[in-house]
Amino acid sequence: MKRTLSWIIAALCGIGLAQAGDFDKFLKDLIKEKMQPTAPAQPTAPTQPVAPSAPVVPAAQEKPADQLLKALLSGNASQEEELRIGQQISGNLLGAAPLVRDDGLQRYVNRVGRWVALQSERPDLPWRFGVIESEDLNAFAAPGGYIFLTKGLYKRLNNEAELAGVLGHEIGHVIRKHHLKLLQKSQAIAALGSFFGSKLKNENEIVQNLIGNGAEIVARGLDKDAEYEADRIGLVLSARAGYDAYALPAVLAEIGHVAKSDKRVSLLFKTHPLPEDRLGQLSEAVGDRLDGLPEGQSGVGRFYRLR
Amino acid sequence: MKNLLVLLLLLLPGLTLAMGTPPQKPTAVATPGTPGVMLRNDALRASPGTAAASVASLNRGDKVRVLTSDGGWTQVHASGKTGWVRILSVKSETATASDLGVLVETGKRPADAGKVVAVAGARGLDEVALKAARFDAEELARMDTYVADRADAEQFAQRAGLASRKIAYLPDPDHRATSTGNAP
Numbered sequence: 461m462k463r464t465l466s467w468i469i470a471a472l473c474g475i476g477l478a479q480a481g482d483f484d485k486f487l488k489d490l491i492k493e494k495m496q497p498t499a500p501a502q503p504t505a506p507t508q509p510v511a512p513s514a515p516v517v518p519a520a521q522e523k524p525a526d527q528l529l530k531a532l533l534s535g536n537a538s539q540e541e542e543l544r545i546g547q548q549i550s551g552n553l554l555g556a557a558p559l560v561r562d563d564g565l566q567r568y569v570n571r572v573g574r575w576v577a578l579q580s581e582r583p584d585l586p587w588r589f590g591v592i593e594s595e596d597l598n599a600f601a602a603p604g605g606y607i608f609l610t611k612g613l614y615k616r617l618n619n620e621a622e623l624a625g626v627l628g629h630e631i632g633h634v635i636r637k638h639h640l641k642l643l644q645k646s647q648a649i650a651a652l653g654s655f656f657g658s659k660l661k662n663e664n665e666i667v668q669n670l671i672g673n674g675a676e677i678v679a680r681g682l683d684k685d686a687e688y689e690a691d692r693i694g695l696v697l698s699a700r701a702g703y704d705a706y707a708l709p710a711v712l713a714e715i716g717h718v719a720k721s722d723k724r725v726s727l728l729f730k731t732h733p734l735p736e737d738r739l740g741q742l743s744e745a746v747g748d749r750l751d752g753l754p755e756g757q758s759g760v761g762r763f764y765r766l767r
Numbered sequence: 768m769k770n771l772l773v774l775l776l777l778l779l780p781g782l783t784l785a786m787g788t789p790p791q792k793p794t795a796v797a798t799p800g801t802p803g804v805m806l807r808n809d810a811l812r813a814s815p816g817t818a819a820a821s822v823a824s825l826n827r828g829d830k831v832r833v834l835t836s837d838g839g840w841t842q843v844h845a846s847g848k849t850g851w852v853r854i855l856s857v858k859s860e861t862a863t864a865s866d867l868g869v870l871v872e873t874g875k876r877p878a879d880a881g882k883v884v885a886v887a888g889a890r891g892l893d894e895v896a897l898k899a900a901r902f903d904a905e906e907l908a909r910m911d912t913y914v915a916d917r918a919d920a921e922q923f924a925q926r927a928g929l930a931s932r933k934i935a936y937l938p939d940p941d942h943r944a945t946s947t948g949n950a951p
Contacts, residue, residue: 551907556900557892559909566913574920579931583917590910596892606910610892618838620927674900679893685939692937702929706839709854713836716859727893736859743806743855744940753934755817758838759927 535644539604542640543586546604548667549639550588552675553600553608557592560611560766565591568764572620573607573627579700580693582635589627597715598728600678601630603640612724615766616714620759624698625708632693638686639677643670681731688733688741695742704756712738799844800832802860809857811850815840822850833859 531537537545559566566589573589585605592608597616599609607630617623633639671677691708699705716735718725732738805828810821815837823845825831831843840851915923924930 547907548902550910551902551904552900553897554906554910555903556896558903558906563913566910567915570913570915571920571923574915574917575924575929578917578920586914588910588914590913592892594892598892673898676894676898679897685941689939692939696934696936700932700934702924702932704839705934706854710836710839713854713859723891726891739855740806740858741940743858745937746855747807749937750934753932756932757927757929759929762927 535641537603537640539585542637543604545640545643545667545671546602546606548664549602549671549675549677550606550608552671553602553678554590554592556675557594557610560591560593562591562766565614565764565766569609569614569623569627572623573631576624576628576697576701577605577631579697580631580635585634587631596724596727597718598725599626599630601633601639602678603634603637605634607631607634611766617711618758618760618763619707620763621698621703621707621757622711623763624701624703624759625694625711628694628697628701629690629708630694631697632690633682633686635693636686636689638682638690642680642682643677679727679731684733688738688745691738691742692745695746699750699753699756702756704758705750705753707756707758709739709742712742798832800834803831803833803841803843803857804860805829805831805852805856806858807856809852811843811845811848811852813850815842815851819851823848825852825856831857833857 531541569589569591570587574587577583577585577587582605587605587607589607590609591611591614594610595612596610597613599607599613601607607627609626609630613626614623617626672680691712695705695708698708712735715725715728716739720729720734733741805825807827809825811823811825812819813822825843825845829845831845834842834844834849836842836854837851839854841854841857842849842851843857
């Protein structure tokens, strides 16, 4: 009895998996098929879509949005398209938590962040950094070079090197396009919705449709490997920038000391592996590779302290 | 007979007490800090910093007691000696520590909750808040005003004596397909 049950479960799982894969392919093919006609000129009348109220030339109106969709789907979003998505996510996030009203702080964080980003392979993205009004401990990145950290996390930092490590982790997400890849995976359904559901009129709607509601995408979480990769990149970028390479691990250890039941870390721990696991992964990745490296700066002296 | 029973009853608690107390004393004394294990061979240094003298050498797998930390350095006690190792060289066995943290936290909760309410406008950035967030064009534009360009950032670094260093990206220890792997 028990045995048959487990067989059924196993079989069901198998079917589920197979279907998920096929469904994904089905969606992609379908969208490809649907989008193909927009690329070449449409001299033949029958393909004309159900025209919305506005008497505009449909091809001219829909082109940017279609291109954006197509670029995302193929994983070849241009820097502009990347930025467009980042803007939408960031504007929404700022709607939930505005910038801390402290010009000195915001300028300081932008200088440290840009210096760290200059050590990456995408030094010339329009990098923007901001400390947002929240007592939570968290940091976020959005495509195109938008990076945020909460006031709660900032207040836990002891020096500039730790700030560089945290920003470096987020820079890692941007340069490896982790969020774009997440969107690519989940957007087939959103894209379908835009074709068969209510016709979306403009680019803003398309982008918002892609990223879901508000800034929920930053709460969705990436996979563990993306987080571990961002840790490795954050450590290396801050070390390249001349800072203490072990500052990011120190921040992780500090976060690890916060009780797991503390509400201020609940989203962070929900979307990231636990600090002890991240430290273990970093330890393994570093090994003896940094043993000869001269000690970097901690930058305690000029660290901008929040009152 | 009755007297004997009373005597026994009187003696029993004393007996269990006597049996219970001795082992407690030594364990309390012999455990400074929290348990940890060495993840790699590393020198135990007299103070945090690579320039500090080496007091002993520890091996991967060595059991240590973790005492405190200072930036990227962790103070440990091992085989009668106390010193400092790199933060990534030692792993804290946090199971007991985090359990304790939960206990402490639940005790603190009322005070904490009060604090959150007291801070005007500061609310948790949870999924509900993020989902409900509305686009704020003004804040996005404000963010642009703080941008540091390349020259600005380079000058800022120079003033602090920060210079670029050549350091390779770290490989994925689990050999998963990522950035740094040089595929066949």
